[in-house]
Amino acid sequence: MGPPLVSALKASAAQNAASFHFPGHNRGHAAPSSLTKLIGLKPFIHDLPELPELDNLFSPEGPILEAQKLAAKLFGSQETWFLVGGTTCGIQAAIMATCSPGEHIILPRNSHISAISAMVLSGAIPKYIIPEHNCNWDIAGGITPSQELEMEGQKPAAVFVISPTYHGICSNLTEISQLCHSYGIPVIVDEAHGAHLGFHPQMPHSALKQGADLVVQSTHKVLCSFTQSSMLHMSGNVVDREKICRSLQTLQSTSPSYLLLASLDAARAQLSENPETIFNKAMKLATEAKILIKKIPDDILYGNHGIVSELVGSQSITFAFNLGTCKEHVQRLVSGLQELSACSLQIETTETKVKDRGHAPFTDISMSLNPRDAFFANKRKVGIRESLGKVCGELICPYPPGIPVMIPGEIITERALDYLLGVRRKGVVVTGASDPLLSS
Ligand SMILES: Cc1ncc(COP(=O)(O)O)c(C=O)c1O
Structure with missing residues (x-):
């Protein structure tokens, strides 16, 4: 038996159907030739909508449910949801499901943009941790349990950790989870870069194995599903599953791509074939x-x-x-x-090395408005240097790796401005600024 959703897609596409449904390319009959010349007809033939035999992502009872259950078994979760909006959408759903407007969430300041936009969506108030910065590599380090729960007064609604980071730095999630659970606080792990963890003796254990409650993995990054397809896993009973379902229904397309969904099922099957040796x-x-x-x-x-x-x-x-x-x-x-x-003829001197070093400008940040209020507030355009000391209205983010330098509601600092202008001069794509030249 093949992977359930892949098999269902195959059987459905093989039917000689007179199709009067979306998508408009009509099972490839009207596929644009420039693309079929490139990738053939098969992707179109299998690009099907929510036909009864293909199940429904938001109310799964058939092959999607079966595929998700097999993924849950392999990755060790209680329940797994397939995502068509990447880990971005899974992180947003995880934060929306755990944090109500006005509640606090503890998270590293170098979180991916999706965690920041999740605060705009949920109304959660960030309590940032600044991870240690490794200046030799110019990358952020991990998070320690004591950093995690340095909270004054109010109990946070969730703790959010990135492990591994984009550069592969892992935090001790076992200790973090134990500490958070002793306060009844759910742990959400951005495991975008760690869907492979636990599948080789030299790799660290997965976040689920270490006790995390909600884990989001970009199956497309480290495993082999299509770009944009990810998984959200849940463990334990700290988080309300219904809230996850409601959040995903709010965030995801009503027309999820079955190619993406089937690719998650196929990537799971590929890993299941020889989980001990595949890596x-x-x-x-x-x-x-x-x-x-x-x-x-x-x-x-x-x-x-x-x-x-x-x-x-x-x-x-x-x-x-x-x-x-x-x-x-x-x-x-x-x-x-x-x-x-x-x-190479250009031998760098120690002096220029130090000068060129890009420090993350996160140590002197301060928040004047919470991200949601700042996001919805009226904005005013000022010259870039004039913006110093003002409240940022945009979510400004060099990409990759997608870590915002300025977040709505934060006071704009000189270091942040210099950093942004510096990376822009080096040709890095900066997203989120209404003036892409960053002159205002
Ligand atoms: C650390 C981290 N988290 C989350 C994401 C978002 O993942 P996706 O691209 O699957 O939406 C990324 C993407 O680069 C990332 O690097």
């Missing part, structure tokens, strides 16, 4: 590449030699290794780095 090759390649790259004396990559990295930071470059990584690509990466290192 062996990728782990071996990553370890080998690490050893080889460490031997290269120059640590700066100056250009792109056909090797596409995930993220270029000011002090580090992120290369993602996954199930599709092959030896030939690793060899290309290593020899590309070697060649760059050998050819």
Whole structure:
């Protein structure tokens, strides 16, 4: 038996139906040729709507329910929901389901933009933790349990942790969960980059295994489903499942793509086939590449030699290794780095290194309005330098990795302005500013 939702999609598409339903390409009959030349007809033939035999994402009773149950079993949750709006939508649902307007949520200031927009949606008030910053790599560190619960007076409605971070830094979720649970506070984990955790002896345990209540994974990032497809897992009984369902119904499209949903089912099945060994090759390649790259004396990559990295930071470059990584690509990466290192004429002095270092501008932030009130407040446009000391009205976020530098309601600081202008000068895409040039 194949994966239930994949099988249902296959059977449904195979019917000789006279179709009078959406989508308008009509099972591929009217598919635009520019795209079929690129990807063929099959994606269109299988791009079906909520037909009775395909179940309903918001009230699953058939193959979607079955597929979600199989995912719950594999990942170790009590209940799993398939998402078509990425982990973004799962994080928003998790925060909406746990925090009512005016309630507090503890979260790191370097959270992904989805956690910040979740506060606009839910009306939750942030209590930020500033994770330690590793200046050598210019990346944020993890969170410690004592940082987590440094709250004055009011009990927070939820604690939100990113583990692993975009750069793979994990926090001790077992300790954090134990501490939070002793106060009856649910722990939400952004595990966007950790759907693989627990599937190899050298990997840390998953967030669910460590006691988290709600965990959101970008199945599409580390596992092999289509972009935009993710999973939300729930464990224990601290969180009300009905609130999760209501939040997801509010946030997700009423026309979820069955290609995305089936790809989640297929990615789960792929992992279920040999969960003990599936990551062996990728782990071996990553370890080998690490050893080889460490031997290269120059640590700066100056250009792109056909090797596409995930993220270029000011002090580090992120290369993602996954199930599709092959030896030939690793060899290309290593020899590309070697060649760059050998050819490089620009030898950086310690002085310029220090000057170029991009510190995260989060240590001196202060909030004048909560994110929701600031989001809905009237805005005024001022020159960029004139904005110093004023209350920010926009959610300004360099992408990737999608961590907002300015959040609605925060006082604009000189460091934040300098940081934003600096990353923009380096060519980073900055989203959320109504003036994309950042002159105002
Ligand atoms: C740490 C983190 N959380 C959440 C997300 C959102 O995930 P998605 O792209 O699946 O919506 C991302 C995406 O880059 C991320 O890096």
